[in-house]
Amino acid sequence: MEQLAVTVEGLTVKYGSFVAVDNISFKVRSGEIYGLLGPNGAGKTSTLKVLVGVLEPSTGKIEIFGTPITDEVGAKSQIGYVPEEVVLLDSLTPREFIEFVADIRHLKASAVNAKLERLTTAFEITQCFDTPIAALSMGNKQKVAIIAALLHEPKLLILDEPLIGLDARSSKILKELITFHAKKGGAAIFSTHIMEVAEKLCTRVGIINKGQIVGDGTVEDLRKLVKSAEGSLEDIFLKVTEQETGMREIIRALEEE
């Protein structure tokens, strides 16, 4: 039976007087990959940061597999998170960092080491394992964050732009891992700007614009929303976020220069 993995009701996030997320609600079920799409500064990252407990909401009710996020330890134990801007403890090496993550998450050496070997091999990061994170490339830092997020086999994966900086191989592996995670009954919330990826990977998408959800459902549902029988997710996205208006004129003007 499908279980509610994430319940967000009336979430608002404010930075001073600026409202970044304005009273949004959505649900994600187990087995789903939910894509959170939106233009830059729409409120995607703020929403995800609230879900993982990095930011405190101004108002709103959030539950992770039935656990309210006010029970911080209970809720966070079920989440694996990859942030948009990967700034880990840069002075540590990946080994030291992963060890710290394993300490905090009460993981057993026997379980963690077997999984770690598979993941480091899959993401080709073994040779960087004793090099300070500060000296790693952006892609390799991203891989360390992904491994740290998958290590404890979380029920919910929250991935904020996880493909940025990844090479094609790692990107493919990550997408397969997310799909497999959902098939096993887990859930994933995935933010991206790459519409093709969202269209192929996500079960449902939520489009957020100026802090509000302007579209939520499968690609088919969204097509109905914009009253178009065809068109890619990119076209739908540009329509619902009202970014299409005047775009052709701008492109033409740029080409004429």
Added chain:
Amino acid sequence: MKVSELWRLSSTIYREISFQSIFSLRSGATLPQRGRTSINQLAKRAKTNTLISKIITSIFIGIFGFMMLFASTTTMGTLEPLRESALVGAISAFLAVVLFLIIIMGLQVSTTMISSKIVETLSVFPLTREDTSKVVFLCLIRIFDLPLITATLTLLVTYAFLGGSPLGFLASLLGIIVTGIFALTLTIGLAKFFYSKVASGGGRSKWKTLLRIIFMFVWILPSFGTYIVVNFAVEIARSFTAFTQTFSSTLQLLVIAYPFSFGFLVSFASSLQNISYPILSLSIAASLAYSLLAFYALRWLTRTIRRMGAAGAAGAMRETVRDTIVKPRTPWVGIIRKDLRVASRAPSLASILLLPAIQTVVLAIAFSSFSEVGFSTAMGILTGMSVTMLLLSPTLFSIEGLGSAYTLSFPLEKKTLISAKTTLIAFIYMLSLIVLSAVAFLMGRDFTYILTFGGIQTFSILAASMIELLIIANKYWKKGFSLSNIYAKLPTYIMILLLGIVIVSIPMTIAFVTYILMEQLTIPIFLISVLSEFMLATFIVTREK
């Protein structure tokens, strides 16, 4: 490009380095997402912090320089040979102090300068390599401008005030210029050393870890040197003077060692009476040799900055990895292990963690001149030790600010975090007590009082640390925390420290009163009061989730 334009350009680069230097301490913290005002405020704060750091160093140089130069030359007697030796000692000590203070002030920002790839950014602009090099050098001058100007003025004005000669004035000027160049060279050299051996050094083996700790000690030695210099400024000047007076003529070969050569040169240039021509010749030759060395140091400096800046983090060490095995422990041990690992690569953190032990040595030496180390002296030392210990909580908590935009997503309980940091503080305090015992043993003094009361005081320090940590944790849990953050919020920082001081002062005051009224009950009453505090603090913290 004109020098004025390059100077203006260096101002922008300097602002960026200051910003990165301050906020490298909060790397990965949750910076305000919105509102340009907040970011602008952070940038302004970084600029102000750097300026404050420069002003404080300048004040130190001014005050201690004046004290050393003036006090040592006016109290050493008026007989000419004595006065000359005093001048040698005072000038040499002053130059040593300037060297140390400038190095310690500039290390953090210089390390940022080297690691920030700032030259790489500059190379995109239409500037020649020579201009780029000049901009970086001007930037270096901007980092050290106030302290260097203060050092020069302090020496020259005090020298003039003491009635020096024009020739001595010129010799002093040469001495301070050479010292300034040496200070800049050593700062960049140490920053480069730190960056290549400590910051970018990984490695898993115990040998590599040991090597990193040794490198770290080498790197932070100047800071401890400065600390001792600041504490014993006048004593050092007098020791330098005594040194030059008591040594036989053969050992006056000290004249060839920096900074004595400049001390002798200024002294000879001040008074042409009782001149020993061989020593005068040696001092002139040595001073010229050091000036030549300074010239080459300056060339090395400009080349190094340009090269290091362009290379950036690319020069980091790569290790041969045999396996990917990790050894997880409990969260509590994990936090301690992580804190020690982070501190072993961050000099600003490592030096603060080691400060209590160093402070203890300084206090023990200072108090050892007392004929008897009794109850009141012991309490005096303990007060000093306690205040230094209370600085540790904010520093240790600041480590949580690193990468907090990510690590806050971990399922970590506040009480686990607080208990881990408190345990670390207990270890550091124990280390201070061990150091104290060692100093007492070496000096042949009876430090029973200090060790007894110091041992009992542990619980009070832990109680104060727990409460400090709890306040900081509650205040900043959701905002990302850092050392720079807490220094920027000075009233909060002072309030937290004051509360800690009140907590450690209560049992000490009780002990004092008991000692006056019923001496034999001092230890039991003191023990009961510190244990009560400790239990109360533990109770408060364990209620936290």
